[in-house]
Amino acid sequence: MTKESHPYLIVLLAAVIAVTPLAVDMYLPAMPAIAHDLDAHIGSVQQSLSIFLAAYAAGMLLFGPLADSLGRRPLAIFGLTGFTLCSILLAFVDDISHFLVLRALQAFCGAAATVVVPGIVRHLYQEHTAKGMSYLSMIMMLAPLLAPSIGSAILLVSDWRSIFIVLTIYAALIFALVWKWLPEISKPIINPTDDPSIADQPKAAGNFFSGYKVVFSNPLARPLITSMMFGSFSFFCFITAVSFIYIKYFGVSEQMFSLLFGANVICLMLANFINSRLVTRYGSLRMLRAGLLVAVISAVLLCVFNFFGLNIWFSVFSIAPLMGGLTLISTNTDALIIMKFPHNSGTATAVTGTLRFGSGAFAGPLLAYFYTGTAMPFSLLMLSGVIGVIACQLWYAFNEKKLHPATE
Template structure:
């Protein structure tokens, strides 16, 4: 690693990526209040979350190749600047249409900032990219763990507009730190300058990367099945209180952080592919157990302690597939990040409709769909192993 790879730089990169979960989760407790203040239907305010995620995915598609073309530092400064200004504007919004438009701008600019981080990690950590990604994921997961509570605290002492003022202050602080500390990735002398489409042709045309990308998609589908179904499963089906739900959800976030900590300690010793497959084994066993306990209609705690190792396994799968994909494209990390991010959200978007389609009033569909996602990862890894198999016979020269 270079001298810029000080641990504080990793903290800064995690803080950049955390802008998205903070913007998504911090205002959730304020949705009913926002609807009342803007004289809007609660469904319109809830729609702002889907609009935000769609704009974020679209932004990644555009800004990923631009990061490879113009550099990470200027794009990060532009993104955080736009995120900050749109957060200020959101604090002054007076109509629901204005609120929704500003959320689109906030997400779009946030994508410009967050898409640069994996490329910087790839530059700093080289073959140990998975270790750097584990550090970032471990710290970044504090955002969804803390953001709803912070939003509730802000509502207790002030109004919903102060949530967006707080996001603006956060964005401005990170902008200053980027301007002061974020290094630019030097371009190799013989490296051709990419254009907007050549990067996508390179990424999608790489046969060895496709099984890894599809593995990431199946893993993300399983992960979003949990995120989408867990309120119904824990609260409505098993009868947990809202306070118990917060604790149980926090427990799973802690398990995700633990998985990233384990990955950061072991990935250098055994490699990203080994850690990915260790996560796949853990996820497969846990998903089978989860399906079994829900088929037998056992109580809440069997589901809780089946989901925890399953989420750890999915974290190991996701972190290491991301790293392996990035390592395939040293000159197109922005584009590869955009592909990963967009397809991750795109595959996760199937979770809600499929859960609704198979809904039968129990937790079994959620468990079976998570198992389906894990088995999809397994098939991709079997195919990946087939592509990279060693020759069975080596002909020695006479």
């Protein structure tokens, strides 16, 4: 099985990944209506988002090793089946407690479907995994870009329950396509161009946690995983604070905010497109470090602009390349990690996915703790995440030199 076996396979994999951002973002405009209809406090409905993310992270931890032992296709089918059933049940729920339980189950099943995707991309693209991951991210970014607008459009013609009916139809369609087109990976392919340290890597055997031991014991994987965490922290600082910064601090309208936020998503897609064009020539590590250079410059400029209280456009035009740089860091770090574990790609995906959300969870409390009513805490926290990536890349270079002292 190769990426040429079906020209639209990468689109299908992106569509599988997209079930999570669609489930997260489509119902956001409907939160007040859900609270009113279920006679619940708005805080309880907002809590459903945290519950969803927590259940998704827990599902990745469970299903990652299972993907390595049971196979990708059965797990994807199971996950999409569960996601579809939960979505239709959510459309008919009549109290907040059932709503919260079903959202947790929906996320848990969604994790089973999505955790298999990076392993399949690694199998298809092999040493060009970063290129495949760039294509995947570029297509998948359409989901968070369009989902809130789709949810709002549904509310114009129907009620909030129709949002979950649309999610049901989407998941059922993806299930049918997965049933027909998704390949199974019989065994991993190890290419001579891969990292020499994995050429004779044994498949994790023993208890459920063996795969995690393999991942965390790799001396080159640890700094890459930590790089991903610091980069994700910066990214989630933006996601958490951007509405306050643009609307409350700079005073833009909700409509202008939507345009500015959409422009940042387009920058993420553009960065992935550039990566897909250049990564086969320069390699994932160089592209990661190029993204880091862009991120450092942009984050420093963002801090300077906000320190002097310059107008919104200085922040907008420094945030845009910063988002692009963080995307290059994220995509190439994920690819480098997956490529190091041909036998345990599901477990590696579970580790990166869980720690990505876990590191992002620190953004909200830290922004609240350092809140001053200005954009400086947001700017400095984003810069601190980028500096963390620099430290991790120095750690990676030190370990690489120790493992391969003859490498120039």
